[in-house]
Amino acid sequence: MLEARNLTKEFDSGTHHLTVLRDVSFQIPQGALVAIVGPSGSGKTTLLGLLAGLDTPSRGAVILDGVDLTAMSEDQRAQLRGQKVGFVFQAFQLIPTLTAQENVQVPLELRGESGAEARAVELLTRVGLRDRLDHFPSQLSGGEQQRVAIARAFVNKPRILFADEPTGNLDGGTGAKIVALLEELNRESGSTVVLVTHDLGLAERTQRIIRLADGVVVEDRATAGAVGGSESTAGGPFSDGRRQTAEVDAADAPGLVAAKERA
Numbered sequence: 001m002l003e004a005r006n007l008t009k010e011f012d013s014g015t016h017h018l019t020v021l022r023d024v025s026f027q028i029p030q031g032a033l034v035a036i037v038g039p040s041g042s043g044k045t046t047l048l049g050l051l052a053g054l055d056t057p058s059r060g061a062v063i064l065d066g067v068d069l070t071a072m073s074e075d076q077r078a079q080l081r082g083q084k085v086g087f088v089f090q091a092f093q094l095i096p097t098l099t100a101q102e103n104v105q106v107p108l109e110l111r112g113e114s115g116a117e118a119r120a121v122e123l124l125t126r127v128g129l130r131d132r133l134d135h136f137p138s139q140l141s142g143g144e145q146q147r148v149a150i151a152r153a154f155v156n157k158p159r160i161l162f163a164d165e166p167t168g169n170l171d172g173g174t175g176a177k178i179v180a181l182l183e184e185l186n187r188e189s190g191s192t193v194v195l196v197t198h199d200l201g202l203a204e205r206t207q208r209i210i211r212l213a214d215g216v217v218v219e220d221r222a223t224a225g226a227v228g229g230s231e232s233t234a235g236g237p238f239s240d241g242r243r244q245t246a247e248v249d250a251a252d253a254p255g256l257v258a259a260k261e262r263a
Ligand SMILES: Nc1ncnc2c1ncn2[C@@H]1O[C@H](COP(=O)(O)OP(=O)(O)O)[C@@H](O)[C@H]1O
Pocket: 011, 018, 020, 038, 039, 040, 041, 042, 043, 044, 045, 046, 047
C-alpha cells in the first residue's frame, strides 16, 4: 500500500513563494495500476518525485508499506528506492555507451546480484526486444528505447513502479503499446504501477484516474476498465482474481474522498 497523506510542496525562491502541491491525499493498494493526469504544470512530476522518495514534501507524509519515507534520511530513502522502487522517465535516460542488455543489467549489477544476464535477456524478451540485445540506444527507435527503459525499471522486481509520461515522446500507436506493456507487467508481477500521462485515452486503460489541477486532487475515480468494462472478459486484464481488487478499488473511491475530508 502506498499512501499520500496531506502532501504539500512549496518552493521559495527569494521573493517568490509557490505552492505546487496542496494537501494531496490518497491510498493506492498493492498491485494497482493507476494513472495521474492533469495539465502541464499541475504538479504531476513533483508528486511522483515525492511518492518515489526522490524528494521530500514541505508538509505531509508518504507511507510505503507502513514505512514513512518522510521520516527517513536521504541515505535510507536511497536504500529503500533500491529495494522497492522502479522509475521510468519521459526521456528514457538510457546509458548511450551501453547496449540494451547492458542497460537492463546495470541495476542488478549495482546490487551485486548474480544472474543479471539471464534476467536482462528474459525481460528484454518480454518487451519484444530479444533480437536487439546488442544494439545501442542510438540504434533503437523511441518506442524501443522506452521498452528498454521499462525492462530496466522492472529488473529489480520493484514493489512499485513510477512512470512519468513514458509515452510523451512517442506516437499514439507506440504509446498505446507501452501502456499495454506496463499493464501486462503489472498484472504478471503484482508490482503497483503509477503512470503519469496527459493522454486521457491511455489513462482510461488503467484501473483508476487521479486528476490534479493546480496542485490539488480534483478527481479520483475508478475507470470503466476497473469495474468490468469490455476488457474484463476471460483472458483480459482482470481474469486472474485481480478483478476483485479492482472492484474493491472502485467501491472504495468515495471512501477515499471521505477519508480525505476527515483528515
Ligand atoms: N525545483 C523547483 N523550483 C521551483 N518551482 C518548481 C520546481 N519544480 C517544479 N516547480 C514548479 O512546480 C509546478 C509543477 O511542476 P511539475 O510538477 O513539473 O508539473 P507537471 O509535471 O504536472 O507538468 C510548475 O509551476 C513548476 O514550474
